[in-house]
Amino acid sequence: MAVQTTAQFEGIVMFRKDYRERDQLVKFFTREFGKKMFYIRGARKRGFKLAAAILPFTRGTYVGLIREKGLCYLNAEKKLTQFEQINQDIERNAYITYILNLIDSAFSDNQAIPVWFDMASDALDMINNGFDPEIISHVFELQLLPTFGVQQEWQQCIVCHRTDLPLDYSEASGGMLCQNHWHIDPRRSHLDRRTIFYLQRLSSVQLKNIRSIKVRTETKLRLKALIDTIYQDEVGLSLKSKHFIDTMNSWN
Ligand SMILES: [Zn+2]
Structure with missing residues (x-):
């Protein structure tokens, strides 16, 4: 692209922060240009249009002035969608915040990632419509792992590529081991078939193809424990929005 251009774009407001006395910096996830920071002059003034x-x-x-690097400027909006259920529900709000934080951490700014924009857009619709936000966040966590440089083989035995024998996850091996290779990792996860099934599904499914999700509580606890461990040990990511979710869940 040119150094700067006035363009129409699809965007999602990722977060915003106050700037100077009357202004705000707003980070947009745009479909066309990736993540971009916008300088919104007068955003905190009453009656701001x-x-x-x-x-x-x-x-x-x-429509805005898009600069290749540096701050962008917003000129106008042509069509807006607000997600009422997300705005009113602290839990849905927390999961969407976390999902957008994950994307923000995984990719650098100014890099067009339309596939992830579409996925974030689907996540907004689905969480707003009542899909289990925890399961949707697992889809992002699992599918972002390669972007974080953590390749995991979920679909087959990492040693012999068999899929017909019972599989178990081995963190040390970076993926599944079939029964014949369980001896390689004495500390394998000892996961049940149902949890293995969801790991395989959620790590490969196209979000918009999920029609309904009902995962048992005990399976959800196992999925969460495993994914949290991978994010702690392998990714090394510690997000405030994730801590908030964990704190929120401990209230229940
Ligand atoms: Zn094997």
Whole structure:
């Protein structure tokens, strides 16, 4: 692209922060240009005309001055979608915040990643419509692992590639081991078949193809424990929004 250009783009408001006395910096996830920081002059003034366009998690069609590097400027909005259930529900809000934080951590700014934009867009619709936000966040966690440089083989034995024998996850091996190779890792996960099934599904499924999700509580606990361990040990990512979710869950 040119150093700067006025363009129409699809965007999702990732987060915003106050800047100077009356202004805000708003990070947009754009479909066309990747993640971009926008300088919104007068955003905190009463009656600001683009106030609705920069509310958290708004998705819309916008027009702005896009700069290759540095801050961008918003000129107008053409169509906005607000997600009422996400805005009103602390739990849905927390999971969407976490998913957008994950994407923000996994990719650098100014890199077009339309596939991930579409997935984030689907996640907004699905979580707003009542899909289990924890399961949706697992889809992002699992499918972002390669971007974080952590390749895991979920579908077959990492040694012999068999899929017909019972499989178990081995963190040390970086994926599944079949029964014949369980001896390689005495500390394998000892996961049940149901948890293995969901790991294989969630790590490969296209989000928008999920029609309904109902995962048992004990399976959810195992999935979460395993994915948390991988993120702690292998990715080394510690996000405030994730700690918030864990704290929130401990209230229940
Ligand atoms: Zn094997």
